[in-house]
Amino acid sequence: MTNETPPVALPAGLPGTEPYAGPASPSPRTTTLSGQQNPNDGTGVSKKTLRRVIGASFIGNFVEWFDYAVYGYLAVTIAHAFFPETDKQTALLLTFGLFAISFFVRPIGGFIWGHIGDRVGRKNALSLSILIMSAATFAIALIPDYNIIGIWAPILLLLVRVVQGFSAAGEYAGASAFLVEYAPANRRGLYAAVVPASTATGLLLGSLIALLLSVSLSPDQMNSWGWRLPFLLAAPMGLIGRYIRVKLEDTPAFLALEKEDEAIKAPVTDLFRKHWRPLLIAVGAVVLNAVGFYVVLSYMPTYLSEVVGLDSSESFLATTVALVTYIGFIFLTGLASDRFGRKRVLITASILFVVLTVPMFLLLSTGNFLIIILVQILLGAMLTLNDGTLPSFLAELFPTKIRYSGFAVSFNLTNALFGGTALFASTLLIKLSGSNLAPGWYLMAAAVVSLIAVSLAKETSKAPLMH
Template identity: 75%
Template sequence: MSNESNPVADVSEDLSNGGQGTTPAPKISVSKDTRRRVVTASFIGNFVEWFDYAVYGYLAGIISTVFFPESDRQTALLATFGVFAISFFVRPIGGFIWGHIGDRIGRKQALSLSILLMSVATFCIALIPGYATIGVMAPILLLLVRVVQGFSAAGEYAGASAFLVEYAPAHRRGLYAAVVPASTAAGLLLGSLLAALLTSVMSAEQLNEWGWRLPFLLAAPMGLIGRYIRTKLEDTPAFRELAETDHAVKAPAFAMFRTYRKQLVIATGAVLLNAVGFYVILSYMPTYLSEELGFGAAESFLATTIALASYIGFIFLTGIASDRFGRKKMLIIAAVLFSVLTVPAFMLLDSGSFAVIVFVQILLGGMLTLNDGTLPSFLAELFPTKVRYTGFAVSFNLSNALFGGTAPFMATLLIGMTHNQLAPGWYLVAASLVSLIAVLFAAETSRKPLQQD
């Protein structure tokens, strides 16, 4: 693929030319080739992590019939999404541990280990027998593996964002950090494509018996490739300077709570729209379309696939816009748009038209990029180098644990309780309002030097 059609190559080539910004030049020089490899490694590693993590959500309908006893459809789905949500509760713990490793030992070490854990856990899902074979042990083993996945994912998004921001030219930190949500969406895109392919070429019996296991088997080779690339990189200039001057703190979490409590609260609130929006729009939507609105599984996956492809393109434009106009302004615009347009968009989904569904998903995905393309650089800039990984990881994972991982479960539960198919839309509106309030209390971060101490 040529650089003209490859977003990773575009960012890497465009941003490897240095930058004139407010951040003083680092003592450790960074070559053009090094920046290119950093962008590529961050994209591939995060892509692998979120492909592994997302496949479960896309195949939730099938997994519910394999790992849980026969019951009514909604109860089985709630059980499946319940396992999805429970695995998120370990993420704040993972945020503290990965943050400690990343701020104390190095970003590189944390990222290399997290991708290995994720790949092994995902591969194991493919090997677990179903409920018909081993009974209640099937959902128990599934839950244990999902907990390992959740623990691993806790260090990935924050670590990759910090890694890119600390390598980026000062005036391009937003665009560099946009690689993280773009790679996340690319992982989702591959998962959606595989799910659409499997549901198109296989019968329901084949999918339930063995077909659903195929995407999980890809985790091992993909994870080994991602880990290998990451081990070939040096740690960021900002962290190496911190380590060389012996300013790395021994207990980053204590330092964060002692000095940066306000930033932590703001960050946790700002993440809420990303947490709910990401999992409702990009992960739960195929299940919503097929289970609640009655669309075919292949049609639902195809619509989400088209929306994901457009999302990846929009995300880089948002990164550029956040560098030009500021992080705070972009986050406010995203929250306001979701507050006003989400429920009308969900009303259009019930039109019965495939073209309308694709349009609505592209619209919602484009709105989400205004938040997602800005958030990684905003959170990384909010905390100083010595607690950057910890502050980002704890706030991001706390909000995702409470509201992101539970979003598919809450959407399904709210529909069941209210008998209103617009319930997920109203839930997303509530999340956007909380994020709006948090961002209003934040200071602009894009035009300030990265804090060291």
């Protein structure tokens, strides 16, 4: 960290702030997420505020990915409830198809939430998005199944998932920008790693609940009402997240921009006219994350039970073990990206996926439970090199005026094209090719795209945030 005046001065009057004391050596206290304050980090934010920022950024993504996890892990049961008159594989394809269609609204959400976040403020966008998202998730539990209302059941499920996709479009990008703009300059990677850690924690809880339900309820109980229980948890969790967020000030960077009256009227237009190159790099960089996240962490239980032939409880257990280690690896990756740079870590992730993905899927096909757990842990560790670095990398690519929009548009557009379709594409590729390795080849191709995109980017970790 160089001894230079921070690029963004904190507006006077922000609770818990102290005046900038001038150049000094970086304090080692900024090496943790405990809220320890470095008076020269350029933010001067109090320990209490930092803890609340971390909590507020964590919980929204946690609720979002808890829902996605439950939907993915209970896909076979949900398929039975909403598509009982089709064969098993077609019902599963239709269920994953609904999952994919809901993602197509995310680019629209990215435009709208990006505009709100860059014009009105990060806090306002995040506070509203979590309210909509948790309400939509809760509504899934209330939809009658096909045997009761017929074709209206999958139609209602689709409508609710579209609302979820729209609201979720503001979560990941907003929380990442929020943390990066609050973080000490030399620890932006570590702080931003809270966002993917929250998504993995949501997946972990979803996996644990799916495992608990699968071993404690009979198939009839699961099909009739058991699958609904996890979705009911969204309402209280969302209200807690909303409460935490409305109590926070907006980020120092946005408040400085607002004070100087430099917020632009049409941030998305400015993004496409003046910042199209970093936008293209961002889209390419997200491809591996979009495909890898859903294949490795969401689709895997279905793959292990339906394709490999593993018992459903064992497949959930293997994924749960992998997720626990994944969360730890995420923070190590955040630290590594601060030390070695975002570009180097992201390129390493892409190369590992190109070389190792297909061999690992071959090992999964052995059906050996211990080997499956080890492979999932290794795949998860490889994914964290991308997932733990991407939030800070994307936030640093764009200036404050369009940071929310740049992140939200690139992240959600790519996830709509490749993330939401990953479960459907993996299932379809296996059906068309007859090869259980098809998801591995698909994941390897995604890694090649990201490798090219990141190679064209500049290193962002050591530079000050663009104003």
